[in-house]
Each structure stands twice: as C-alpha cells, then as structure tokens.
Amino acid sequence: MYKKINYFPFSHFIFILIIIMILGCGTMREKGFFGTDINQVEALITMLDSLELKLEMASVHMGEANWNIYTGEGPADLDSVKKEFAEILLNEEYQKTVDTWQGRIGTQDNPLLARRLELWHRCFLGATVDNNPEIYSLENKLEKIIADFSYRLNSEAISRAQISQILRLEDDPGKRHRAWGVAAQLSSVVEGDLLRLMAMRNQKARALGFPDYASLCLSLQGVDRKWLEELMAGLEEKTRRPYQTLLDSLKRQWEVETLHPWDMDYLLHKTASLPDSYFTTQEALPILTRFLNAIGFPIETLPIRVVFKDIPYGGLNLAVRIPEDDRLLVGPVQGHRFYGILFHEYGHGLQAVYTRVKPPILKGYEWLLGNTSPGYSEGLADIIADYTQDPLWLTTYTQVPDSLISVYQRAKIQSKIYGLRSLLATITFELEAYGNLGADLDSLHKAFIRQFLFLEISEDEPASWAANTLLTTYPVYFQNYLLSSLISAQVHETMVAKFGEGVVDSVGVGQWLVKNLYEAGETEEWTRRIEKATGRPLGSSAYLRSLKLE
Numbered sequence: 001m002y003k004k005i006n007y008f009p010f011s012h013f014i015f016i017l018i019i020i021m022i023l024g025c026g027t028m029r030e031k032g033f034f035g036t037d038i039n040q041v042e043a044l045i046t047m048l049d050s051l052e053l054k055l056e057m058a059s060v061h062m063g064e065a066n067w068n069i070y071t072g073e074g075p076a077d078l079d080s081v082k083k084e085f086a087e088i089l090l091n092e093e094y095q096k097t098v099d100t101w102q103g104r105i106g107t108q109d110n111p112l113l114a115r116r117l118e119l120w121h122r123c124f125l126g127a128t129v130d131n132n133p134e135i136y137s138l139e140n141k142l143e144k145i146i147a148d149f150s151y152r153l154n155s156e157a158i159s160r161a162q163i164s165q166i167l168r169l170e171d172d173p174g175k176r177h178r179a180w181g182v183a184a185q186l187s188s189v190v191e192g193d194l195l196r197l198m199a200m201r202n203q204k205a206r207a208l209g210f211p212d213y214a215s216l217c218l219s220l221q222g223v224d225r226k227w228l229e230e231l232m233a234g235l236e237e238k239t240r241r242p243y244q245t246l247l248d249s250l251k252r253q254w255e256v257e258t259l260h261p262w263d264m265d266y267l268l269h270k271t272a273s274l275p276d277s278y279f280t281t282q283e284a285l286p287i288l289t290r291f292l293n294a295i296g297f298p299i300e301t302l303p304i305r306v307v308f309k310d311i312p313y314g315g316l317n318l319a320v321r322i323p324e325d326d327r328l329l330v331g332p333v334q335g336h337r338f339y340g341i342l343f344h345e346y347g348h349g350l351q352a353v354y355t356r357v358k359p360p361i362l363k364g365y366e367w368l369l370g371n372t373s374p375g376y377s378e379g380l381a382d383i384i385a386d387y388t389q390d391p392l393w394l395t396t397y398t399q400v401p402d403s404l405i406s407v408y409q410r411a412k413i414q415s416k417i418y419g420l421r422s423l424l425a426t427i428t429f430e431l432e433a434y435g436n437l438g439a440d441l442d443s444l445h446k447a448f449i450r451q452f453l454f455l456e457i458s459e460d461e462p463a464s465w466a467a468n469t470l471l472t473t474y475p476v477y478f479q480n481y482l483l484s485s486l487i488s489a490q491v492h493e494t495m496v497a498k499f500g501e502g503v504v505d506s507v508g509v510g511q512w513l514v515k516n517l518y519e520a521g522e523t524e525e526w527t528r529r530i531e532k533a534t535g536r537p538l539g540s541s542a543y544l545r546s547l548k549l550e
C-alpha cells in the first residue's frame with residue numbers, strides 16, 4: 001500500500017483562505033480547475049451520455065442484424081440500422097461540440113472525458129469517408145458481387161473451401177496451379193469498381209488532410225504509420241535468411257528447381273500440421289471449457305453463446321451488447337485449425353464480457369472506424385488461440401504424443417515465417433496501392449510476391465490482386481493480424497514469466513488478463529495498455545524469440 005502524504009503548513013492554509021475570501025466561493029464553484037465553466041462541462045457530459053446511449057442502441061441493432069444474417073433467427077434490417085448510425089454521425093451540431101471541446105479538456109484535467117472526446121472525434125472523421133453515400137453504395141455493390149460470386153474450375157462450380165483444400169492436399173502441381181488461378185475470375189469482375197472505390201476513399205481522406213486513405217485508417221486505429229513501417233522492415237530483415245533456408249530445404253526435399261505461390265500451402269501442410277484425429281469437433285467445446293475453467297474463467301456462467309454453423313468465414317464473433325451479450329459462430333473447419341478458430345473467437349468473447357467500463361464509446365463496439373483498436377482486439381483473441389499451439393498446452397489438454405509435438409514445434413516455426421512474410425507482402429501491397437493508385441497494381445502485386453516470398457510468378461499469370469476481398473470489405477485491416485501476433489507473443493512471454501508452467505492451468509491467469517487487458521475497454525490508447533500490462537512498449541522481440549530468431 002502506498003499513501004501519499006501531503007505536508008501542508010498552517011501558514012499556507014491561512015493564505016489560501018484569504019484568497020478564497022477575496023475571489024468568493026461562487027467563483028470556485030462555477031469555474032472548473034481547468035478554467036472552463038463547470039455547468040458547460042456538465043452539459044457536455046450529459047450530451048455525450050445521451051449520444052452514447054443512441055450509439056449503443058445502434059450498435060446492438062447492428063450486432064443483432066448481423067447475427068440474424070448468418071443464423072436466420074430473426075429479421076436483418078441493415079438499412080434502418082445504418083440510418084440510426086447516420087443520424088448520430090452526420091449531425092453537424094454534435095461534431096461541432098466535440099471539436100470545440102476537444103482542445104479544451106486536457107488529458108491531465110479529466111482523462112476519461114478527454115478520451116471520450118478523442119474517440120468521438122475519430123468516429124466523426126471515419127464517418128466522413130465510410131458514411132459517404134457514394135462510397136457506401138459502391139462498397140455495397142461490390143460486397144454483393146463478392147457474396148454471389150461463384151468460382152468455376154474445369155467448368156464446374158467450386159467453393160472457396162474446396163479451393164483451399166486442393167491447394168493444401170493436391171499432389172499434382174498442375175492441378176494446384178489451376179485451382180490457384182481461379183482467383184483471377186473474381187479479380188477481373190471487381191477490379192474496375194474496386195479501383196474506383198479506393199480512389200474515392202483517397203479523395204475523402206485527402207480532403208481531411210491525410211496523405212491517403214491508408215494513413216487515415218491507421219491514424220484512426222491508433223497506429224503510428226512510421227513505427228509500423230519500421231517494425232515491418234525489421235521483421236522482413238530478421239526473417240529473410242531463415243526463410244531462404246526454408247525454401248532451399250523444401251526444394252532439396254521435394255526435388256524441384258523453382259517454387260510457385262501454389263506450392264507453399266501444400267508443402268507446408270505436409271510438414272507442419274498435427275493429425276486431425278487428435279482434434280475432434282465434438283471434443284472442442286469440452287476442452288475449451290476445461291482449459292478456461294482451469295485458468296479462472298467460469299465460462300458456464302458467462303453470457304457467450306457458441307453456435308456451430310456453415311458460414312463463409314472460419315469464425316465470427318459478435319459482441320452484441322457489451323458486456324451482457326456476446327455470440328459467436330464457428331464454421332465447418334476440421335481438426336487443429338478448428339480449435340484455433342474456436343479459441344480465437346472465444347478470446348474476442350472474453351474481452352467483450354469482461355469489459356467493465358460504463359460510457360458506451362469506451363466499450364469497444366466494432367462497428368465504427370475510430371471507435372476501437374482492432375489490432376489490440378485481434379491480439380486478445382490470439383492470446384487464447386495461441387494456447388492451442390503451445391507444447392505444454394497440447395500435452396495438458398490433448399492426447400497428441402510428445403514425439404509429434406516436438407516435430408510440430410520445429411515445423412510450425414517454418415510455416416509461421418512463411419505466414420509472416422505473406423502478410424508483410426499483403427500489407428505492403430495495400431499501403432503502397434493507396435499511395436499510388438495510378439501504378440499497375442497487378443505488376444506491383446506480383447513484384448511483392450517475388451520480393452517477400454521469393455516465389456516464381458510470371459507476368460503472364462492473369463491478375464488476381466482484386467480477389468482479396470478484405471480490400472473491399474475490411475480496408476486497411478491486414479496489419480492488425482501482424483500486430484495481433486506481436487501482442488500475443490509479448491503477453492504470453494509476460495504471463496510465462498509470471499505464472500511459469502501454471503500459465504496453462506493457474507486460476508490467476510484469467511484474473512490477470514481481466515485486470516490488465518480486458519476490463520478498462522478503450523479508456524486508454526491500446527499501445528499504453530500493452531505497455532502497462534507487459535512492462536514495455538509493443539515490439540517484435542518476443543515474437544522473434546517465439547520463432548527462435550532472437
């Protein structure tokens with residue numbers, strides 16, 4: 001316990017008493033300590049409270065509508081929800097009030113109010129772009145094309161899941177090449193509109209004073225672009241040689257001269273996966289329950305609903321009402337990957353139901369650009385998911401034999417290095433594309449595949465860059481998956497230092513996560529939360545250590 005002791009000499013007391021008498025008590029009551037009128041500050045707080053109640057209602061309706069889209073449990077009236085958001089976000093009176101007050105309430109004076117104003121400011125900025133009717137309707141048009149699109153292989157319809165199965169399991173490289181090539185079908189259909197959409201996003205962001213849309217998004221997500229780019233450059237450099245060594249050994253092992261983008265999933269799957277038989281679907285939830293109970297989460301009592309459903313994603317978490325109602329859907333994936341997805345989505349759920357902050361703008365509803373730190377949320381989800389790859393966890397909670405676990409540990413590192421470099425290529429492509437939309441994006445895309453992945457790809461391959469649907473639906477989001485890996489590694493390292501082997505089964509782990517990472521919501525910037533929880537700013541060293549590269 002630490003108690004601050006103030007030495008306050010009696011003479012000072014008399015002096016202050018005289019000052020009070022001169023100024024008059026009324027002045028002290030009406031003027032705040034930061035020189036603004038308390039009545040006005042109270043009016044501001046009342047305004048924000050009522051605005052945030054509306055925001056929370058709209059967020060709940062959005063969560064319910066999205067849930068209903070995938071489950072069919074009820075109506076999904078997205079249009080009326082979008083109107084609810086527009087009424088809040090396009091109201092100039094609200095915007096003006098927030099802008100006026102933002103400069104006047106200092107972080108030192110009233111940190112909570114300053115933070116609420118900062119997040120409202122970000123939401124209004126984000127809405128200027130995302131709620132623009134032209135941008136919005138083009139996004140909707142593209143989303144519909146993507147949702148309805150049917151790929152064809154050898155003149156037969158083929159699903160995304162089937163394509164990824166072929167890329168992982170098909171022995172014939174020619175067949176893998178053809179399956180990989182189908183992405184160009186969607187790309188050619190959406191490319192023109194996607195380019196137009198990206199140009200419009202850029203134009204709006206520039207009107208707000210940002211160099212381009214990517215810079216605006218990073219700023220609204222609380223990510224310093226220069227810091228991110230340096231981080232990425234460091235990771236690229238540190239993984240370059242080990243990645244080259246991996247490729248050389250794959251070539252020797254499989255007796256091939258060159259490797260192509262359609263070879264890597266197949267070759268890595270052969271070496272870096274644990275047999276599906278140890279990860280049955282019916283055992284997934286009981287194992288999750290046993291594990292989370294052991295680290296101190298009474299999940300039977302938590303308002304997190306899990307539904308297994310055939311959805312177009314691996315999994316999806318919807319924090320419908322924070323902290324009272326979280327729901328998640330998990331798709332029909334098999335084996336070890338299924339466990340990773342279920343645990344990841346459940347990690348999102350834990351963050352939602354353990355958020356203890358009251359003002360809705362600080363609860364972390366995901367629907368508005370500027371309202372959350374998505375890299376942080378993905379990181380919290382990965383902290384839970386990464387347990388499923390931990391050797392001690394595998395020994396404690398599954399029947400996988402130790403011999404397989406140690407082989408997997410080595411192979412996993414290789415596949416993670418490839419995954420990281422693929423991600424670096426994708427992030428770099430998107431950031432560069434927004435910086436230079438006039439460039440030949442197909443050539444740029446292929447250039448990054450060669451530069452980051454050292455794989456052969458001919459300029460004659462049809463363009464496929466626009467088939468990456470996140471460019472349309474979740475713009476400037478890929479870097480969040482990089483940040484999430486770094487966050488998870490750094491937090492795991494901190495927890496291992498604190499709990500030792502008990503990190504997989506001590507009840508204190510859950511409380512530690514709640515106290516340090518969940519309960520305060522968006523009260524502080526995410527970078528600060530990580531720094532406080534782990535004792536240092538977010539960096540790549542823990543992640544590199546987990547890959548045995550540092």
Ligand SMILES: [Zn+2]
Pocket residue numbers: 344348377378381
């Ligand atoms: Zn996630």
